[in-house]
Amino acid sequence: MIVDLLPTEEQTLIGDSVAGLLQKLPVERLRDQANFYGAAEAAMWDGFRAIGLFSLSLPEDAGGAGLGFAEECLCARLLGNALTSPDVLATMLAVRFAFGTGDAKLAAALQSGETRACFASADDVERAQIVDGRQASYALSWRRADASLWRFEPGAVQHCLDETILLRNATPSGKRANAEGFALRARIAVAAYLVGVAEAVRDMAVAYAGAREQFGQPIGAFQAVKHACADMAVRAEAAMAQTWFAALALDHGGGEEDAAAAQVLAIQAALENARANVQVHGGMGFTYECDAHFYLKRAHVFAALNANDAVVRAMLLNR
Amino acid sequence: MHVIALPELDAFRAEARDWLARNVPRSPRPPEGEAMREFDLAWQRTQFEAGWAGIAWPKAYGGRGASLLEQLIWYEEYARAGGPPLGSLFVALSHAGPTLIIKGSEEQKAEHLPKILRGDVLWCQGFSEPGAGSDLASLRTHAELDGDHLVVNGSKIWTSYGHLARYQELLARTDREAPARHGISWVICDMKTPGVSVRPIKAMSGLTHFCQVFYDNVRIPLANVVGGLNNGWQVAMTTLGFERGAGTISHQIELARALDALIDAASRPASGANNRRLIDDDHVAAKLAQLKAEVSALRSLTALSISRGLREAVPGAEGNIVALYFADLTKRLHAVALDLFAPHALSRSGPLGDWTLHYLEAFKWSIGGGTSEIRRNTIGERVLGLPKPKVGR
Secondary structure: OOEEOOOOHHHHHHHHHHHHHHOOOOHHHHHOHHHHHHHHHHHOHHHHHHOOHHHOOOOHHHOOOOOOHHHHHHHHHHHHHOOOOHHHHHHHHHHHHHHHOOOHHHHHHHHHOOOOEEEEOOOOOOOOEEEOOOOOOEEEEEOOOOEEEEEEEEEEEEOOOOOOOOEEEEEEEEEEEEEOOHHHHHHHHHHHHHHHHHHHHHHHHHHHHHHOEEOOEEHHHOHHHHHHHHHHHHHHHHHHHHHHHHHHHHOOOOOHHHHHHHHHHHHHHHHHHHHHHHHHOHHHHHOOOOOHHHHHHHHHHHHHOOOOHHHHHHHHOOO | OEEOOOHHHHHHHHHHHHHHHHHOOOOOOOOOHHHHHHHHHHHHHHHHHOOOOOOOOOHHHOOOOOOHHHHHHHHHHHHHOOOOOOHHHHHHHHHHHHHHHHHOOHHHHHHHHHHHHHOOOOEEEEOOEOOEOOOHHHOOOEEEEEOOEEEEEEEEEEEEOOOOOOEEEEEEEOOOOOOHHHOEEEEEEEOOOOOEEEEEEOOOOOOOOEEEEEEEEEEEEHHHEEOOOOOHHHHHHHHHHHHHOHHHHHHHHHHHHHHHHHHHHHHOEOOOOOOOEHHHOHHHHHHHHHHHHHHHHHHHHHHHHHHHHHHOOOOOOOHHHHHHHHHHHHHHHHHHHHHHHOOHHHOOOOOOHHHHHHHHHHHHHHOOOOOHHHHHHHHHHHHOOOOOOOOOO
C-alpha cells in the first residue's frame, strides 16, 4: 500500500474547524473542578454535532460527511491535544458502530446528541468500569479484533487515577451488540488521541525549555534537556506515522498488526513523553499548579482501555 | 493523508515483481573486498540493462524518470524478492548521484550519472577527518588554487569502500580566511589521481569496509568542483539530507527482513527435551512484539519521509528523526537476537554466525553519518527550534 501521510488541503480545513471549536477547551479548564467529568464538553455537545464531528465518516445519504477514518483520526488527535473527555471520541466511534451493525435508529440518536456513548475499561462485564459517560447510556468495549456496544446502568463511583475522569462500576442493561473487526478501529482511534497527548506534551516541554533560564541561558540549550525533547519528538512522530498508516490501511484490508503497532507505540509515546514533560518542568512539573500531570494521568486512562498485553503481542506476532 | 492508488503504480509493481523474481542473483554475495565490488557492480549493470536503474533519476542520464513512489515500490518489491543489499553502491546511488542531480553542472551530470547507473564505478565519501568528526565544519584538508586546478593536501577518515571506489565526494577547505562553513568546496576526486593513498581500516566486526585516505599534492581540475567554489557546506548538507531521509529505504527494508528471520528462528522448536519454542516464552514474545511494532513504525516513518519528499526537493532536518529511530532500533534488534541465541551465538562459524556479525556491525549506525547525539542536537534545534548553547562559559 502506497500512502501520503501528510494532510490534504481538505483535511487541513477540517482540522482547523475542529481546532477552532476546541479553543473553548483549554487544558487549564481542568484546574477548576467544575469542569471535571467532561462537564465543559457536555455543555458544548451541540457544537460538536453542528460541525459534523459525530458523523464524519458516515455516507452522505445517512446524514454524514462521506469522509474516511483518516479524517476521524486527525480529529481524535486534536481531541487528545485538548484532553477532551473520552466521551467525545467514544460517541464518534459508537455512531460508526451502530451504523455498521445496521442500527440506524441508534446511529441517528447518537449523531443528534440525544444519546451519548462512552468507553468501558474492559469487555468483561465483571471487570468493566465506565470511563466518564456522565450522560451516556451506551458503553464501547473490545476484545482482540471484535467490539461490543452495550447499554448500562451506572453503579458505585471509584476514585480514578485521573481525578478529572468519572469512573464508575456498571451493570449491563438490555441489549449488547457485537461488531467483528471493529476493535481495530477503536484501537487506532485511541492511538490517535494518544498521539495528540504525546504531541501536546512535547510542545509544552519545548516551550518551557526555550523560556526557562538557568546558568544564564535557556535550559533547552543544554544537551541533557535538548536531547530529552528530541526523544519526545521522535516518539511522537513514530507513533503519529504508524497511527496514520494503520488508519489508512484499515479501509484497505489492513490487518491486526498495524493497528496493534499503532496502539503500542502511541501508548508508549504518550506515557513516556508525559513523564519527560514533568521532568523538564522541574519542581513546577511536580506541582498541581502546572498542567503536566493532567496529560500524564489522561495518558494512563487511555492506555488502560481494554488493555491486554498478551492479546496485543499475539496481534503483532500473528499468532 | 490518503492512500495513493493509481493503476500505473500497480502496473509498475507487477512488472517489477515479475522481473525481480527472474533476475535477483541467487549466488551468495561475497562479504568484502574486490569480489564484493564486482558482485555489486555486475548486479547494478543487470538492473541498468533492463531499465531498472535510477528509478527516480532523470531519463537524460540513464534513469527511469519516475517518481519517488515508484522508487519506494521498487525497494519494496526488491526486498520481497530477496535482492542483495545496496552495499558498496550506497554512496553512489544514495549520496553522490542525488547530490549531482541537484547541484551538479550539466557536464558533471552527463559524465558521472550514467557511469553510476551502468555499474561502472563505486563512489566513496571524503567528509570526516581525524580531527573533524561531529564538528565537520572544522575540517582542515586543504585545496590550494593553482591555475585551473586545485592542489589537495590532508587526510580523510571513515571512508567506506575507499579502497574499492573510483570516485570520491571530497570536502576540502578552499578559503582559510573565511568563516568555517563558508570556505569549503565539494569536489569530485578521482581516486586514481597521483598522490592519493588509501589505508584500509578493520572494523570491530572484523570486516574491512572503511579506510583512511591521504592526499599528497593531489591535483584536481577546477571543473570537478560541484555547486561552486566555497559552497561545499551547502552541497554537503544536501547529501546528508538524503542519507537521513528517504535514501535509507533499502536499509530499512533489510532490517524488516532481519526481524522476520529472527521471529522465524524463535518460532522453530529448539533442540532439546521438550521441543519448546523460544517464542512461547512471554518475555521473548514481548521483546519480539515490541520490535515488530517499531519496525512497522519505521516503515511508516519512511512513508512520511516520502510524503515530504513529494512536496519538497531537498529533505529537511526531520530526516534525522527516521535516521535516529533506525539506528537505535537496529542496535536493539541485533542485541535481542544475540540474547535469544546465547550461548550458541558465541560461535561465529555456526549457522548463527551472521547474527553475531550483524550485531557487531550494527554499532556503526549510531556513529556514521552523524552520531545519534548530533542528530538529537539537530532535531532539538532545527525541528523543535530550541536554542543553541552559549559558548565560552
